[in-house]
Amino acid sequence: MALWRSSVGKKAVMAVSGLVMLAYLVAHMLGNLKVFLGPDDLNGYAHWLRTIGQPVLHYGWFLWLARPVLVAAVVAHGVAAYQLSRRDLKARPQQYVHRRRQSTYATRTMRWGGVILGLFIVWHILDLTTLTVNPAAEEGHPYQNIVASFSTWYGGGIYCLAVLALGLHIRHGFWSAAQTLGVNNPRRDRALKFAANALALLLTVGFVSVPVAVMAGLVR
Numbered sequence: 001m002a003l004w005r006s007s008v009g010k011k012a013v014m015a016v017s018g019l020v021m022l023a024y025l026v027a028h029m030l031g032n033l034k035v036f037l038g039p040d041d042l043n044g045y046a047h048w049l050r051t052i053g054q055p056v057l058h059y060g061w062f063l064w065l066a067r068p069v070l071v072a073a074v075v076a077h078g079v080a081a082y083q084l085s086r087r088d089l090k091a092r093p094q095q096y097v098h099r100r101r102q103s104t105y106a107t108r109t110m111r112w113g114g115v116i117l118g119l120f121i122v123w124h125i126l127d128l129t130t131l132t133v134n135p136a137a138e139e140g141h142p143y144q145n146i147v148a149s150f151s152t153w154y155g156g157g158i159y160c161l162a163v164l165a166l167g168l169h170i171r172h173g174f175w176s177a178a179q180t181l182g183v184n185n186p187r188r189d190r191a192l193k194f195a196a197n198a199l200a201l202l203l204t205v206g207f208v209s210v211p212v213a214v215m216a217g218l219v220r
């Protein structure tokens with residue numbers, strides 16, 4: 001497809017897939033805050049997620065319908081990012097001499113941040129979805145699994161680090177998406193930058209509050 005082959009097309013794919021993941025993350029962060037209301041609330045919420053669409057859908061089907069959308073967004077975002085950065089490297093006349101100067105701080109942060117987030121998502125699924133690496137591994141009891149995971153230094157540490165990377169990634173990514181999709185103009189730029197910063201801050205604080213609360217002993 002010509003659109004996918006062009007750099008503009010790949011950037012558009014990154015913008016749209018990024019916004020899909022962002023919408024998911026806002027909902028996920030708000031849902032996670034139920035941890036502060038106690039085990040019954042959070043576990044009840046996780047159970048409710050599986051009943052969405054009933055009786056048309058069976059128990060859990062809604063999640064299975066949402067997963068392919070998220071996987072497609074993650075894969076499209078990662079593949080487009082990889083291909084764009086390959087193009088970027090190839091287009092440089094003197095690859096080694098000017099390499100450091102040519103990629104900006106933001107570009108490097110986005111690349112490293114993206115790799116860290118990709119690895120984190122794998123860890124996170126093994127930890128809280130399949131429960132493979134979770135110290136409690138209680139099926140149907142996400143509250144207990146979250147507390148167990150964040151009670152180890154490495155568990156809490158991984159989440160805090162990943163959430164910081166996520167905040168930086170969204171701050172720049174949201175602004176990039178606005179430019180790619182052409183919604184920015186001199187009048188809107190300030191508002192869009194404010195929205196990017198506010199969203200990044202909201203998600204960072206909302207997500208990080210859970211591991212921090214567990215590590216501080218406020219949630220146990």
Ligand code: HEM
Pocket residue numbers: 025028032046049067070117121124125128129142146159162163166207208210211
């Ligand atoms: C730091 C606080 C976080 C907590 C406490 C948390 C908790 C959870 C839990 C308990 C689940 C399983 C839900 C269930 O099966 O009912 C889950 C799933 C998921 N989380 Fe998080 N999460 C956090 C951060 C993140 C971040 C930062 C991302 C993405 C960058 C993320 C992406 C996902 C995804 C994609 C799934 C769905 C996996 C599936 O298909 O079941 N989470 N999370």
